[in-house]
Amino acid sequence: MSDLETQGKAPIDVFQASTCDQNVPTCTQCIRKRIPCSGYRDVSAPRWRDETARVGHKVQRAKQKGSHCGLDSPARSDVRIQGAKTNVALSSWQEGNLPHSPVALPPKHLKDVALDFFMCSFIYASPFDTYLPQLYGVKHSTQAVLPAIHAAAFATFAQRTRDDELMKKARSSYATALLHTNKSLSSPKNAVLDETLVSVLLLGLFEAIVFKGGQSPESWTAHTLGAVHLLRLRRADQFRSKTARQLFTQTITNIRTSCIQRRVPVPQEFLDLVQEASPYLDSGHPCIQIGPVLDQAATLRSRVEAGVVHVIHAALEVDQGAIDLCERIKPNMRFTPKIPGISSKWAYLKFEYDYLNRRHAKVWNTIRMIRIFMNKTIWVHSNLSLQHTFQPGETEHSSDLYSREELLKFRDLATNNLLELETDLLRSVSCFLEPDSLGGKFCTSARCLIWPLTVLAQSELSSLSAREHAVSCLYQIGEDLNMEQAISAAKMTGEMNKIEDWLHLYHL
Numbered sequence: 321m322s323d324l325e326t327q328g329k330a331p332i333d334v335f336q337a338s339t340c341d342q343n344v345p346t347c348t349q350c351i352r353k354r355i356p357c358s359g360y361r362d363v364s365a366p367r368w369r370d371e372t373a374r375v376g377h378k379v380q381r382a383k384q385k386g387s388h389c390g391l392d393s394p395a396r397s398d399v400r401i402q403g404a405k406t407n408v409a410l411s412s413w414q415e416g417n418l419p420h421s422p423v424a425l426p427p428k429h430l431k432d433v434a435l436d437f438f439m440c441s442f443i444y445a446s447p448f449d450t451y452l453p454q455l456y457g458v459k460h461s462t463q464a465v466l467p468a469i470h471a472a473a474f475a476t477f478a479q480r481t482r483d484d485e486l487m488k489k490a491r492s493s494y495a496t497a498l499l500h501t502n503k504s505l506s507s508p509k510n511a512v513l514d515e516t517l518v519s520v521l522l523l524g525l526f527e528a529i530v531f532k533g534g535q536s537p538e539s540w541t542a543h544t545l546g547a548v549h550l551l552r553l554r555r556a557d558q559f560r561s562k563t564a565r566q567l568f569t570q571t572i573t574n575i576r577t578s579c580i581q582r583r584v585p586v587p588q589e590f591l592d593l594v595q596e597a598s599p600y601l602d603s604g605h606p607c608i609q610i611g612p613v614l615d616q617a618a619t620l621r622s623r624v625e626a627g628v629v630h631v632i633h634a635a636l637e638v639d640q641g642a643i644d645l646c647e648r649i650k651p652n653m654r655f656t657p658k659i660p661g662i663s664s665k666w667a668y669l670k671f672e673y674d675y676l677n678r679r680h681a682k683v684w685n686t687i688r689m690i691r692i693f694m695n696k697t698i699w700v701h702s703n704l705s706l707q708h709t710f711q712p713g714e715t716e717h718s719s720d721l722y723s724r725e726e727l728l729k730f731r732d733l734a735t736n737n738l739l740e741l742e743t744d745l746l747r748s749v750s751c752f753l754e755p756d757s758l759g760g761k762f763c764t765s766a767r768c769l770i771w772p773l774t775v776l777a778q779s780e781l782s783s784l785s786a787r788e789h790a791v792s793c794l795y796q797i798g799e800d801l802n803m804e805q806a807i808s809a810a811k812m813t814g815e816m817n818k819i820e821d822w823l824h825l826y827h828l
Contacts, residue, residue, distance in 0.1 A: 438473035445678040445765040447570035464500035468522035475529040559600035579618040583625040606683045639694040665760040668746035681751040699734035742786040762800040774809040
Protein backbone atom coordinates (compact mmCIF):
# COMPACT_ATOMS: atom_id res chain seq x y z
CA MET A 321 0.00 0.00 0.00
CA SER A 322 1.66 3.21 -1.13
CA ASP A 323 1.93 6.11 1.31
CA LEU A 324 2.07 9.09 -1.00
CA GLU A 325 1.74 12.78 -0.26
CA THR A 326 1.07 15.55 -2.70
CA GLN A 327 2.41 19.06 -2.40
CA GLY A 328 0.55 20.93 0.32
CA LYS A 329 -1.99 18.14 0.80
CA ALA A 330 -2.56 15.38 3.29
CA PRO A 331 -1.60 11.73 2.68
CA ILE A 332 -3.79 9.88 0.23
CA ASP A 333 -6.09 7.42 1.97
CA VAL A 334 -5.26 4.37 -0.08
CA PHE A 335 -7.83 2.30 1.81
CA GLN A 336 -10.32 4.09 -0.39
CA ALA A 337 -8.51 3.09 -3.58
CA SER A 338 -10.21 0.20 -5.29
CA THR A 339 -6.96 -0.78 -7.01
CA CYS A 340 -5.26 -1.68 -3.71
CA ASP A 341 -5.76 -5.45 -3.31
CA GLN A 342 -3.95 -5.60 0.08
CA ASN A 343 -1.75 -8.50 -0.95
CA VAL A 344 1.07 -9.31 1.45
CA PRO A 345 3.78 -8.12 1.63
CA THR A 346 3.26 -5.71 -1.28
CA CYS A 347 0.08 -4.66 -3.02
CA THR A 348 -0.20 -5.01 -6.80
CA GLN A 349 -0.67 -1.25 -7.13
CA CYS A 350 2.79 -0.53 -5.70
CA ILE A 351 4.41 -3.23 -7.85
CA ARG A 352 2.80 -1.79 -10.97
CA LYS A 353 3.93 1.76 -10.13
CA ARG A 354 7.41 0.54 -9.13
CA ILE A 355 7.34 2.38 -5.84
CA PRO A 356 8.21 1.19 -2.29
CA CYS A 357 5.27 -0.29 -0.41
CA SER A 358 4.99 1.02 3.14
CA GLY A 359 2.70 -1.78 4.30
CA TYR A 360 -0.84 -1.63 5.63
CA ARG A 361 -2.22 0.56 8.35
CA ASP A 362 -3.38 -0.85 11.62
CA VAL A 363 -7.07 -1.57 11.17
CA SER A 364 -7.61 -1.31 14.92
CA ALA A 365 -6.56 2.35 14.96
CA PRO A 366 -9.15 5.07 15.60
CA ARG A 367 -10.46 7.12 12.71
CA TRP A 368 -10.39 10.89 12.44
CA ARG A 369 -12.11 12.66 9.61
CA ASP A 370 -11.33 16.34 9.15
CA GLU A 371 -14.51 18.30 8.50
CA THR A 372 -13.66 21.46 10.42
CA ALA A 373 -14.03 23.54 7.28
CA ARG A 374 -17.59 22.28 6.67
CA VAL A 375 -18.47 22.81 10.32
CA GLY A 376 -17.06 26.34 10.34
CA HIS A 377 -18.96 27.35 7.22
CA LYS A 378 -22.20 25.83 8.56
CA VAL A 379 -21.81 27.75 11.80
CA GLN A 380 -21.12 31.00 10.03
CA ARG A 381 -24.21 30.58 7.83
CA ALA A 382 -26.28 29.80 10.91
CA LYS A 383 -25.02 32.97 12.60
CA GLN A 384 -25.78 35.06 9.54
CA LYS A 385 -29.38 33.82 9.73
CA GLY A 386 -29.58 34.99 13.33
CA SER A 387 -29.34 31.54 14.84
CA HIS A 388 -26.96 30.81 17.71
CA CYS A 389 -28.07 27.28 18.41
CA GLY A 390 -25.19 25.80 16.39
CA LEU A 391 -25.57 22.89 14.02
CA ASP A 392 -28.20 20.23 13.79
CA SER A 393 -27.23 16.59 14.15
CA PRO A 394 -26.54 15.81 10.47
CA ALA A 395 -24.18 18.79 10.21
CA ARG A 396 -22.07 18.20 13.30
CA SER A 397 -18.34 17.60 12.99
CA ASP A 398 -17.71 14.01 12.00
CA VAL A 399 -14.94 13.17 14.42
CA ARG A 400 -15.14 9.45 15.01
CA ILE A 401 -13.11 7.90 17.76
CA GLN A 402 -13.57 4.17 17.64
CA GLY A 403 -12.13 1.62 20.04
CA ALA A 404 -9.30 -0.76 19.38
CA LYS A 405 -11.73 -3.51 18.34
CA THR A 406 -13.20 -1.64 15.39
CA ASN A 407 -12.37 -2.44 11.80
CA VAL A 408 -11.96 1.17 10.69
CA ALA A 409 -8.55 2.52 9.74
CA LEU A 410 -7.06 5.93 10.41
CA SER A 411 -8.21 8.16 7.57
CA SER A 412 -6.34 10.98 5.90
CA TRP A 413 -5.59 14.20 7.70
CA GLN A 414 -5.64 17.56 6.05
CA GLU A 415 -5.49 21.18 7.08
CA GLY A 416 -8.82 22.85 6.52
CA ASN A 417 -10.09 26.41 6.57
CA LEU A 418 -11.47 27.83 9.76
CA PRO A 419 -13.42 30.99 10.59
CA HIS A 420 -11.35 33.95 11.81
CA SER A 421 -13.79 35.05 14.50
CA PRO A 422 -15.47 33.38 17.50
CA VAL A 423 -18.13 30.88 16.52
CA ALA A 424 -21.11 29.72 18.56
CA LEU A 425 -21.07 25.96 19.03
CA PRO A 426 -23.23 24.04 21.48
CA PRO A 427 -21.23 22.29 24.22
CA LYS A 428 -21.98 18.83 22.86
CA HIS A 429 -20.27 19.71 19.59
CA LEU A 430 -17.50 21.91 20.96
CA LYS A 431 -15.13 19.16 22.08
CA ASP A 432 -15.58 17.23 18.83
CA VAL A 433 -14.77 20.22 16.66
CA ALA A 434 -11.77 21.25 18.80
CA LEU A 435 -10.40 17.70 18.72
CA ASP A 436 -11.03 17.50 14.99
CA PHE A 437 -9.04 20.66 14.35
CA PHE A 438 -6.26 19.62 16.73
CA MET A 439 -5.80 16.09 15.38
CA CYS A 440 -6.34 16.81 11.70
CA SER A 441 -4.75 20.24 11.34
CA PHE A 442 -2.74 21.58 14.24
CA ILE A 443 -0.41 18.65 14.91
CA TYR A 444 0.09 17.90 11.22
CA ALA A 445 3.83 17.98 10.34
CA SER A 446 4.70 17.80 14.06
CA PRO A 447 6.04 14.78 16.00
CA PHE A 448 2.66 14.37 17.72
CA ASP A 449 0.90 13.33 14.53
CA THR A 450 2.81 10.04 14.37
CA TYR A 451 1.22 8.61 17.50
CA LEU A 452 -1.25 10.90 19.30
CA PRO A 453 -4.48 10.12 17.36
CA GLN A 454 -4.03 6.39 18.00
CA LEU A 455 -3.56 6.98 21.73
CA TYR A 456 -6.80 8.89 22.14
CA GLY A 457 -9.19 6.00 21.62
CA VAL A 458 -7.49 3.45 23.89
CA LYS A 459 -7.76 2.78 27.61
CA HIS A 460 -5.07 4.47 29.68
CA SER A 461 -3.42 3.46 32.95
CA THR A 462 -3.36 7.04 34.23
CA GLN A 463 -5.88 9.88 34.14
CA ALA A 464 -3.52 12.49 32.73
CA VAL A 465 -3.50 11.87 28.97
CA LEU A 466 -7.08 12.75 28.04
CA PRO A 467 -7.27 16.09 29.91
CA ALA A 468 -3.82 16.95 28.51
CA ILE A 469 -5.08 16.31 24.96
CA HIS A 470 -8.26 18.29 25.67
CA ALA A 471 -6.22 21.19 27.08
CA ALA A 472 -4.09 21.41 23.95
CA ALA A 473 -7.07 20.90 21.63
CA PHE A 474 -9.23 23.56 23.31
CA ALA A 475 -6.29 25.99 23.42
CA THR A 476 -5.43 25.61 19.74
CA PHE A 477 -9.04 26.01 18.64
CA ALA A 478 -9.59 28.93 21.03
CA GLN A 479 -6.52 30.68 19.66
CA ARG A 480 -7.63 30.15 16.07
CA THR A 481 -11.19 31.39 16.71
CA ARG A 482 -10.32 33.96 19.41
CA ASP A 483 -12.78 32.41 21.81
CA ASP A 484 -11.98 33.48 25.39
CA GLU A 485 -14.54 31.14 26.92
CA LEU A 486 -13.01 28.16 25.16
CA MET A 487 -9.58 29.20 26.41
CA LYS A 488 -10.99 29.06 29.94
CA LYS A 489 -12.01 25.45 29.28
CA ALA A 490 -8.50 24.80 28.00
CA ARG A 491 -6.95 26.15 31.18
CA SER A 492 -9.33 24.09 33.29
CA SER A 493 -8.34 20.93 31.41
CA TYR A 494 -4.69 21.94 31.80
CA ALA A 495 -5.06 22.22 35.57
CA THR A 496 -6.66 18.76 35.68
CA ALA A 497 -3.93 17.30 33.47
CA LEU A 498 -1.21 18.91 35.58
CA LEU A 499 -2.70 17.45 38.76
CA HIS A 500 -2.88 13.92 37.35
CA THR A 501 0.53 14.19 35.72
CA ASN A 502 2.12 15.14 39.03
CA LYS A 503 0.42 12.14 40.63
CA SER A 504 1.83 9.89 37.92
CA LEU A 505 5.30 11.35 38.37
CA SER A 506 5.18 10.61 42.08
CA SER A 507 4.51 6.93 41.37
CA PRO A 508 7.58 4.83 40.42
CA LYS A 509 5.26 2.53 38.45
CA ASN A 510 3.44 5.23 36.49
CA ALA A 511 6.34 7.64 36.01
CA VAL A 512 7.96 5.36 33.42
CA LEU A 513 4.80 4.82 31.33
CA ASP A 514 4.58 6.14 27.79
CA GLU A 515 1.41 8.05 28.60
CA THR A 516 3.11 9.95 31.42
CA LEU A 517 5.76 11.20 29.04
CA VAL A 518 3.03 12.01 26.49
CA SER A 519 1.25 14.08 29.15
CA VAL A 520 4.43 16.01 29.96
CA LEU A 521 5.02 16.75 26.27
CA LEU A 522 1.41 17.89 25.86
CA LEU A 523 1.69 20.17 28.87
CA GLY A 524 4.73 21.71 27.20
CA LEU A 525 2.75 22.11 23.99
CA PHE A 526 -0.03 23.87 25.90
CA GLU A 527 2.50 26.28 27.39
CA ALA A 528 3.81 27.04 23.91
CA ILE A 529 0.28 27.64 22.59
CA VAL A 530 -0.81 30.08 25.30
CA PHE A 531 2.57 31.76 25.66
CA LYS A 532 2.66 35.51 25.07
CA GLY A 533 5.81 37.29 23.94
CA GLY A 534 7.81 39.62 26.12
CA GLN A 535 8.90 37.12 28.74
CA SER A 536 11.01 34.01 29.07
CA PRO A 537 9.23 30.70 28.31
CA GLU A 538 10.13 29.23 31.69
CA SER A 539 7.12 26.91 31.97
CA TRP A 540 7.79 25.32 28.58
CA THR A 541 11.46 24.90 29.48
CA ALA A 542 10.52 23.31 32.81
CA HIS A 543 8.28 20.73 31.10
CA THR A 544 11.04 20.00 28.58
CA LEU A 545 13.68 19.48 31.25
CA GLY A 546 11.21 17.35 33.20
CA ALA A 547 10.76 15.13 30.14
CA VAL A 548 14.52 14.54 30.05
CA HIS A 549 14.45 13.33 33.65
CA LEU A 550 11.77 10.86 32.62
CA LEU A 551 14.01 9.52 29.86
CA ARG A 552 16.58 8.61 32.48
CA LEU A 553 13.99 6.85 34.62
CA ARG A 554 12.57 4.87 31.72
CA ARG A 555 15.89 3.21 30.88
CA ALA A 556 15.84 0.50 28.19
CA ASP A 557 12.06 0.08 28.47
CA GLN A 558 11.58 3.29 26.52
CA PHE A 559 12.70 1.52 23.35
CA ARG A 560 10.36 -1.46 23.60
CA SER A 561 7.83 -0.13 21.07
CA LYS A 562 7.64 2.18 18.08
CA THR A 563 5.66 4.75 20.08
CA ALA A 564 8.23 4.69 22.86
CA ARG A 565 11.03 5.34 20.38
CA GLN A 566 9.02 8.16 18.80
CA LEU A 567 8.59 9.76 22.22
CA PHE A 568 12.32 9.51 22.90
CA THR A 569 13.17 11.15 19.57
CA GLN A 570 10.65 13.95 20.12
CA THR A 571 11.93 14.65 23.63
CA ILE A 572 15.61 14.82 22.72
CA THR A 573 14.80 17.14 19.81
CA ASN A 574 12.91 19.46 22.18
CA ILE A 575 15.78 19.65 24.65
CA ARG A 576 18.31 20.34 21.89
CA THR A 577 16.14 23.14 20.51
CA SER A 578 15.76 24.57 24.00
CA CYS A 579 19.53 24.55 24.58
CA ILE A 580 20.24 26.32 21.29
CA GLN A 581 17.70 29.04 21.99
CA ARG A 582 18.78 29.49 25.62
CA ARG A 583 22.42 29.56 24.50
CA VAL A 584 23.51 26.83 26.88
CA PRO A 585 25.48 23.67 26.05
CA VAL A 586 23.67 20.37 25.89
CA PRO A 587 24.30 18.62 29.26
CA GLN A 588 26.85 15.80 29.11
CA GLU A 589 24.48 13.40 30.87
CA PHE A 590 22.00 14.02 28.09
CA LEU A 591 24.64 13.27 25.47
CA ASP A 592 25.52 10.06 27.30
CA LEU A 593 21.86 9.04 27.34
CA VAL A 594 21.53 9.63 23.59
CA GLN A 595 24.68 7.59 22.99
CA GLU A 596 23.26 4.67 24.97
CA ALA A 597 20.03 4.86 22.99
CA SER A 598 21.65 4.98 19.55
CA PRO A 599 21.42 1.19 18.86
CA TYR A 600 17.63 1.36 19.27
CA LEU A 601 16.97 4.41 17.13
CA ASP A 602 16.40 4.81 13.40
CA SER A 603 19.68 6.21 12.12
CA GLY A 604 17.90 7.45 8.99
CA HIS A 605 15.35 9.54 10.87
CA PRO A 606 15.94 13.26 10.16
CA CYS A 607 15.81 14.20 13.86
CA ILE A 608 18.44 11.57 14.67
CA GLN A 609 20.65 12.63 11.77
CA ILE A 610 20.51 16.29 12.68
CA GLY A 611 21.07 15.68 16.42
CA PRO A 612 24.90 15.91 16.55
CA VAL A 613 24.86 19.14 14.53
CA LEU A 614 22.31 20.62 16.95
CA ASP A 615 24.53 19.61 19.88
CA GLN A 616 27.54 21.34 18.34
CA ALA A 617 25.49 24.44 17.51
CA ALA A 618 24.22 24.69 21.10
CA THR A 619 27.77 24.43 22.47
CA LEU A 620 29.06 27.09 20.11
CA ARG A 621 26.23 29.52 20.85
CA SER A 622 26.93 29.10 24.58
CA ARG A 623 30.59 29.95 23.98
CA VAL A 624 29.65 33.07 22.02
CA GLU A 625 27.26 34.08 24.81
CA ALA A 626 30.09 33.68 27.32
CA GLY A 627 32.28 36.10 25.34
CA VAL A 628 34.70 33.58 23.82
CA VAL A 629 36.11 35.00 20.58
CA HIS A 630 38.06 32.06 19.16
CA VAL A 631 34.96 30.64 17.49
CA ILE A 632 35.47 31.11 13.76
CA HIS A 633 37.03 27.70 13.20
CA ALA A 634 34.36 25.97 15.32
CA ALA A 635 31.57 27.75 13.43
CA LEU A 636 33.11 26.71 10.12
CA GLU A 637 33.16 23.09 11.31
CA VAL A 638 29.50 23.13 12.41
CA ASP A 639 28.50 24.74 9.12
CA GLN A 640 30.38 22.07 7.17
CA GLY A 641 28.67 19.39 9.28
CA ALA A 642 25.30 20.83 8.29
CA ILE A 643 26.35 20.86 4.62
CA ASP A 644 27.42 17.22 4.86
CA LEU A 645 24.06 16.39 6.44
CA CYS A 646 22.27 17.86 3.42
CA GLU A 647 24.18 15.46 1.21
CA ARG A 648 22.98 12.48 3.28
CA ILE A 649 19.31 13.40 3.24
CA LYS A 650 17.12 10.80 1.55
CA PRO A 651 16.32 11.54 -2.11
CA ASN A 652 12.56 11.72 -1.46
CA MET A 653 13.14 14.56 1.00
CA ARG A 654 14.90 16.81 -1.47
CA PHE A 655 13.23 19.91 -2.89
CA THR A 656 12.96 21.09 -6.48
CA PRO A 657 12.16 24.47 -8.08
CA LYS A 658 8.53 24.91 -9.00
CA ILE A 659 7.58 25.14 -12.63
CA PRO A 660 7.75 28.81 -13.71
CA GLY A 661 4.42 30.46 -14.29
CA ILE A 662 2.46 28.71 -11.51
CA SER A 663 4.05 30.40 -8.52
CA SER A 664 1.97 31.71 -5.62
CA LYS A 665 1.77 35.31 -4.40
CA TRP A 666 4.40 34.43 -1.78
CA ALA A 667 7.07 33.37 -4.27
CA TYR A 668 10.34 35.05 -3.30
CA LEU A 669 12.01 36.88 -6.19
CA LYS A 670 9.52 35.08 -8.47
CA PHE A 671 10.68 31.59 -7.48
CA GLU A 672 9.68 28.98 -4.89
CA TYR A 673 10.43 25.36 -4.06
CA ASP A 674 8.43 22.15 -4.15
CA TYR A 675 8.63 19.67 -1.25
CA LEU A 676 6.95 16.31 -0.98
CA ASN A 677 5.34 17.50 2.27
CA ARG A 678 5.65 20.11 5.00
CA ARG A 679 7.58 17.83 7.33
CA HIS A 680 10.43 17.80 4.85
CA ALA A 681 10.30 21.59 4.52
CA LYS A 682 10.60 21.90 8.31
CA VAL A 683 13.70 19.67 8.33
CA TRP A 684 15.39 21.73 5.64
CA ASN A 685 14.53 24.99 7.42
CA THR A 686 15.97 23.64 10.66
CA ILE A 687 19.25 22.95 8.88
CA ARG A 688 19.12 26.40 7.31
CA MET A 689 18.60 28.00 10.71
CA ILE A 690 21.68 26.25 12.08
CA ARG A 691 23.73 27.41 9.12
CA ILE A 692 22.38 30.96 9.44
CA PHE A 693 23.48 31.10 13.09
CA MET A 694 26.92 29.71 12.21
CA ASN A 695 27.51 32.05 9.26
CA LYS A 696 26.37 35.08 11.26
CA THR A 697 28.94 34.07 13.88
CA ILE A 698 31.65 33.72 11.23
CA TRP A 699 30.78 37.11 9.69
CA VAL A 700 30.62 39.00 12.98
CA HIS A 701 33.85 37.62 14.42
CA SER A 702 35.74 37.96 11.15
CA ASN A 703 34.60 41.57 10.90
CA LEU A 704 35.52 42.28 14.52
CA SER A 705 39.01 40.95 13.94
CA LEU A 706 39.39 43.01 10.78
CA GLN A 707 38.34 46.15 12.64
CA HIS A 708 40.52 45.33 15.65
CA THR A 709 37.67 46.02 18.03
CA PHE A 710 36.47 44.16 21.06
CA GLN A 711 33.04 43.26 22.34
CA PRO A 712 32.21 44.19 25.97
CA GLY A 713 33.76 41.71 28.37
CA GLU A 714 36.20 40.20 25.87
CA THR A 715 39.76 39.69 27.09
CA GLU A 716 41.24 38.06 23.99
CA HIS A 717 41.15 38.52 20.24
CA SER A 718 41.24 36.15 17.29
CA SER A 719 43.22 38.35 14.90
CA ASP A 720 46.44 36.55 15.81
CA LEU A 721 44.97 33.25 14.55
CA TYR A 722 44.27 34.32 10.98
CA SER A 723 45.80 36.62 8.40
CA ARG A 724 43.87 39.56 7.01
CA GLU A 725 43.38 37.68 3.74
CA GLU A 726 41.90 34.71 5.58
CA LEU A 727 39.54 36.90 7.57
CA LEU A 728 38.34 38.62 4.41
CA LYS A 729 37.79 35.21 2.83
CA PHE A 730 35.75 34.03 5.84
CA ARG A 731 33.63 37.17 5.87
CA ASP A 732 32.91 36.99 2.14
CA LEU A 733 32.09 33.28 2.41
CA ALA A 734 29.63 33.96 5.23
CA THR A 735 28.03 36.80 3.26
CA ASN A 736 27.43 34.58 0.25
CA ASN A 737 26.15 31.71 2.39
CA LEU A 738 23.70 33.95 4.23
CA LEU A 739 22.32 35.28 0.95
CA GLU A 740 21.82 31.74 -0.35
CA LEU A 741 20.26 30.52 2.90
CA GLU A 742 17.80 33.40 3.22
CA THR A 743 16.73 32.85 -0.39
CA ASP A 744 16.20 29.11 0.11
CA LEU A 745 14.29 29.64 3.34
CA LEU A 746 11.95 32.23 1.87
CA ARG A 747 11.29 30.03 -1.14
CA SER A 748 9.97 27.34 1.21
CA VAL A 749 7.22 29.63 2.51
CA SER A 750 4.66 28.69 -0.12
CA CYS A 751 4.82 25.07 1.06
CA PHE A 752 2.84 26.22 4.09
CA LEU A 753 -0.10 27.64 2.16
CA GLU A 754 -3.47 25.93 2.32
CA PRO A 755 -4.10 23.50 -0.53
CA ASP A 756 -5.47 25.20 -3.64
CA SER A 757 -5.42 28.55 -1.85
CA LEU A 758 -5.74 31.09 -4.64
CA GLY A 759 -5.49 33.95 -2.19
CA GLY A 760 -2.27 32.70 -0.64
CA LYS A 761 -3.73 31.87 2.77
CA PHE A 762 -1.39 30.19 5.27
CA CYS A 763 -2.28 26.87 6.89
CA THR A 764 -1.93 26.01 10.58
CA SER A 765 1.53 24.47 10.36
CA ALA A 766 2.87 27.80 9.04
CA ARG A 767 3.40 28.71 12.69
CA CYS A 768 6.78 26.94 12.35
CA LEU A 769 7.86 29.81 10.07
CA ILE A 770 7.57 32.47 12.77
CA TRP A 771 11.02 31.84 14.24
CA PRO A 772 13.06 31.71 10.99
CA LEU A 773 11.14 34.62 9.45
CA THR A 774 11.76 36.74 12.54
CA VAL A 775 15.48 35.92 12.45
CA LEU A 776 15.63 37.09 8.82
CA ALA A 777 13.50 40.16 9.46
CA GLN A 778 15.62 41.35 12.38
CA SER A 779 19.11 40.62 11.09
CA GLU A 780 21.24 43.44 9.73
CA LEU A 781 23.00 40.82 7.64
CA SER A 782 19.81 39.98 5.75
CA SER A 783 19.20 41.71 2.43
CA LEU A 784 16.56 44.43 2.31
CA SER A 785 14.33 42.33 0.04
CA ALA A 786 14.55 39.37 2.44
CA ARG A 787 13.66 41.51 5.45
CA GLU A 788 10.68 43.06 3.69
CA HIS A 789 9.41 39.70 2.44
CA ALA A 790 9.82 38.12 5.87
CA VAL A 791 7.88 40.94 7.55
CA SER A 792 5.06 40.64 5.01
CA CYS A 793 4.84 36.90 5.61
CA LEU A 794 4.75 37.37 9.38
CA TYR A 795 1.88 39.83 9.15
CA GLN A 796 -0.05 37.49 6.84
CA ILE A 797 0.54 34.46 9.07
CA GLY A 798 -0.65 36.47 12.05
CA GLU A 799 -3.82 37.47 10.20
CA ASP A 800 -4.56 34.05 8.70
CA LEU A 801 -3.95 32.07 11.90
CA ASN A 802 -5.16 34.67 14.39
CA MET A 803 -1.69 34.62 15.95
CA GLU A 804 -0.82 37.88 17.67
CA GLN A 805 2.65 36.46 18.29
CA ALA A 806 3.45 36.56 14.56
CA ILE A 807 2.35 40.17 14.30
CA SER A 808 4.36 41.06 17.41
CA ALA A 809 7.40 39.43 15.83
CA ALA A 810 6.88 41.49 12.67
CA LYS A 811 6.67 44.69 14.72
CA MET A 812 9.95 43.88 16.49
CA THR A 813 11.93 44.31 13.28
CA GLY A 814 13.12 47.72 14.39
CA GLU A 815 15.17 46.03 17.12
CA MET A 816 17.82 44.42 14.97
CA ASN A 817 19.51 41.25 16.27
CA LYS A 818 17.36 41.12 19.42
CA ILE A 819 15.54 37.85 18.82
CA GLU A 820 13.38 37.00 21.81
CA ASP A 821 13.85 33.53 23.29
CA TRP A 822 10.21 32.46 22.92
CA LEU A 823 10.09 32.44 19.14
CA HIS A 824 11.50 28.90 18.82
CA LEU A 825 8.35 27.53 20.48
CA TYR A 826 6.53 27.78 17.16
CA HIS A 827 9.16 25.76 15.32
CA LEU A 828 8.35 22.57 17.27
